[in-house]
Amino acid sequence: MKSCLVVDDSRVIRMVARKIMEELEFDVVEAEDGQAAIDCCNQVMPDAVLLDWHMPVMDGLEFLYALRQLPGGEKPKVVFCTTKNDLEHIQEAIKAGADEYIMKPFDSEIIQSKFSQVGLL
Amino acid sequence: MIKAEDFELLCGIVKSRSGLTLSPDKAYLLENRLMAVARKWGMNDIDGLAATVRGGPNEELLREITEAMTTNETLFFRDQTPFEQLEKVVLPRLLESRRERRHIRIWSAACSSGQEPYSIAMILKGMGSILDNWRIDIHATDISRAMLDKARAGLYTQFEVQRGLPIAMLMKYFQQAGDKWEIDPAIRSMVEFDEFNLLNDPTSKGQFDIVFCRNVLIYLDPPTKTRVLENVSKLMPEDGVLYMGGAETVMGVTEKFQPVNEHRGMYCCVRGGGGGQGMAPANYASNI
Numbered sequence: 001m002k003s004c005l006v007v008d009d010s011r012v013i014r015m016v017a018r019k020i021m022e023e024l025e026f027d028v029v030e031a032e033d034g035q036a037a038i039d040c041c042n043q044v045m046p047d048a049v050l051l052d053w054h055m056p057v058m059d060g061l062e063f064l065y066a067l068r069q070l071p072g073g074e075k076p077k078v079v080f081c082t083t084k085n086d087l088e089h090i091q092e093a094i095k096a097g098a099d100e101y102i103m104k105p106f107d108s109e110i111i112q113s114k115f116s117q118v119g120l121l
Numbered sequence: 122m123i124k125a126e127d128f129e130l131l132c133g134i135v136k137s138r139s140g141l142t143l144s145p146d147k148a149y150l151l152e153n154r155l156m157a158v159a160r161k162w163g164m165n166d167i168d169g170l171a172a173t174v175r176g177g178p179n180e181e182l183l184r185e186i187t188e189a190m191t192t193n194e195t196l197f198f199r200d201q202t203p204f205e206q207l208e209k210v211v212l213p214r215l216l217e218s219r220r221e222r223r224h225i226r227i228w229s230a231a232c233s234s235g236q237e238p239y240s241i242a243m244i245l246k247g248m249g250s251i252l253d254n255w256r257i258d259i260h261a262t263d264i265s266r267a268m269l270d271k272a273r274a275g276l277y278t279q280f281e282v283q284r285g286l287p288i289a290m291l292m293k294y295f296q297q298a299g300d301k302w303e304i305d306p307a308i309r310s311m312v313e314f315d316e317f318n319l320l321n322d323p324t325s326k327g328q329f330d331i332v333f334c335r336n337v338l339i340y341l342d343p344p345t346k347t348r349v350l351e352n353v354s355k356l357m358p359e360d361g362v363l364y365m366g367g368a369e370t371v372m373g374v375t376e377k378f379q380p381v382n383e384h385r386g387m388y389c390c391v392r393g394g395g396g397g398q399g400m401a402p403a404n405y406a407s408n409i
């Protein structure tokens with residue numbers, strides 16, 4: 001089973017995302033900010049990360065930079081999932097090494113479409 | 122509840138004008154969709170709409186009734202593989218076989234709000250300079266004027282640009298326009314949109330090397346499916362390629378096309394009374 005780390009400071013969003021990812025047959029781990037997510041990756045590197053941008057402690061972009069420095073950190077497919085829905089932010093995220101980008105609000109169809117684009121479905 | 126005779130009348134109109142068949146369990150759908158038309162024409166209910174229809178011919182009203190009953194669901198790069206095949210297999214072959222004429226014609230025969238023909242255009246754009254000095258026509262048609270208007274505008278919601286469209290394509294070929302996303306004029310100008318009813322004879326459109334006729338035949342009854350596909354086959358050269366939707370087939374519908382091995386959704390023309398093969402499917406299989 002593939003694994004997905006869901007990183008979002010909103011418990012509600014994490015819950016919704018978890019449900020969708022589990023329906024797509026992913027093993028789901030949750031983290032509430034970038035730092036907690038890095039801790040998770042240090043234990044087990046996931047196959048995918050669904051990543052919010054704006055979060056306390058360490059935001060999504062900082063997490064992404066840190067992740068790509070970790071041993072094996074180039075492997076996970078990172079899909080941003082954020083309310084930052086303008087071209088500049090998208091470009092910044094892709095430049096930083098994100099594989100796909102979801103603009104909130106999302107639904108299961110969008111998640112499915114994006115995860116199949118990164119080759120995980 | 123809609124009266125049985127009204128349901129019959131309205132379904133009859135939709136069917137004779139578009140081929141779309143509605144079973145009685147779709148009465149709620151008909152009622153829902155036609156309420157909007159009724160209100161627009163100043164009537165309060167389906168009763169009133171049916172009465173007006175019975176009252177005498179009104180081309181505009183009948184057209185709107187028909188249009189309201191179409192299902193326009195679509196997305197960019199729907200099913201992915203047809204577009205990958207187009208780029209990796211079908212177009213390279215045609216670039217070879219058409220190198221004298223340097224002209225390829227593609228038809229998106231039920232284009233809805235434009236995602237299908239624009240996906241084709243983005244594929245072509247991505248192929249870059251090998252297409253320099255080639256003329257590639259993308260002709261996109263639909264029966265629905267509302268959908269054609271939307272397609273021509275090239276404006277999509279945030280939801281629509283996240284279905285099927287890779288983020289790299291969004292960055293490359295779209296600009297933000299308020300809360301919508303607008304397709305690059307360079308892509309838009311590669312597609313020519315036109316109203317066309319698949320029940321009509323398409324002969325005057327000329328020849329097409331590649332035809333996308335996807336997710337429309339599922340709504341039509343068997344004899345109409347056959348008629349549409351046989352008309353399409355007449356417009357195609359021997360090495361032409363037809364694409365149909367994932368839930369569609371030529372089996373039991375026509376012998377003018379046959380599936381190409383290992384390429385789901387792709388069909389080649391069959392010439393000479395059904396027995397012969399226009400193009401050996403193996404030709405395509407060997408390319409992958």
Ligand SMILES: C[S@@+](CC[C@H](N)C(=O)[O-])C[C@H]1O[C@@H](n2cnc3c(N)ncnc32)[C@H](O)[C@@H]1O
Nearest residue numbers: 139191193195231233264265318319335336337
């Ligand atoms: C479900 S959409 C398919 C769009 C696209 N080809 C795809 O596969 O995503 C079906 C389209 O067929 C159109 N349609 C239905 N009956 C038609 C007819 N008789 N002639 C032309 N278009 C028709 C509808 O208006 C609708 O936009």
